[in-house]
Amino acid sequence: MTFKDALREKLKGILSEEESLLLPAGFQTVGRIIVLKLNPKLNDKKLIVGQACLDLLSSVKSVYLNTGKIEGTFRTPQQVELIVGENNPIAEHKENGVIYRFDVTKIMFSKGNVNERKFLTTVVKQNEIIVDMFAGIGYFSIPIGKHSRVKKVFSIELNPYAYKFLVENIKLNHLEEKIIPILGDSKVEVVKLSDSGVKADRVIMGVFPAPKDFIKEALMVGKKSGAIYHYEGVVEKEKYFALFEEFKEIAEKENFKCVLNSYRFVKSYGPNLYHLVLDIEASKIN
DSSP states (O other), X not given: OOHHHHHHHHTBTTBOHHHHHTSOSOOEEETTEEEEOOOGGGGGGHHXXXXXXXXXOTTOOEEEEEOSOEETTTTEESOEEEEEEOSOOEEEEEETTEEEEEETTTOOOOGGGHHHHHHHHHHOOTTOEEEETTOTTTTTHHHHHHHSOOSEEEEEEOOXXXXXXXXXXXXXXXXXXXXXXXXXXXXHHHHHHHHTTOOBSEEEEOOSSOOGGGHHHHHHHBOTTOEEEEEEEEEEGGGHHHHHHHXXXXXXXXXXXXXXXXXXXXXXXXXXXXXXXXXXXXXXXX
């Protein structure tokens, strides 16, 4: 029986047939919290639906409702509210041997990116130096530090609240010797790193929209002999190469040559829109 079928059965006689057809097919689980999205027509029944979820899922302690979007410079959820259960939004989510602690009401966490987080750990080579320009709570930095033989990861985060959890997650996963957290604007911080002598083998640029305005600075911190840039964006599937051309145009103005080593579609982002990651190798032209 699917979750929606179980929910419909639980609420039989409480919701109308029309309302029961509008129930969600699933939810996002983070630790012992679930986050629901409801059809607006069910908003006045949210307490009933939330309690039914709590009754059906014995391991869950809280049910939150997400009625907003991910917006702003800090990419924070705009409207996530407690429906029923314990009033504690701090979740501990376990994934691929990594623990992430964060606040579900203020921090974005996409479980749909799980394969990308795992994939990056497989391509990092021994003793690499990595700069993670938009580290968040450690989405990529933590699994890389945990599962690869990386030398050092410099993890930059602008949002002070996300940075707080980045520091916590580094300690929680015992990675203090591998990961250096940096609070600040990556456009500024990567230049500081470069000036201090840090030259990265790999630069992670995992943020939406595609961070076009940060490419010039990212090139400054990569090894001039060649570095890999993981560059992300949302594109129509058949227009994936345009994202590479965007990066290449700026790189060539800075006297770099670029090669698109590989690309992958992480997940659907809407009608004919996909979350795309490019693996670009860029080196300085002498």
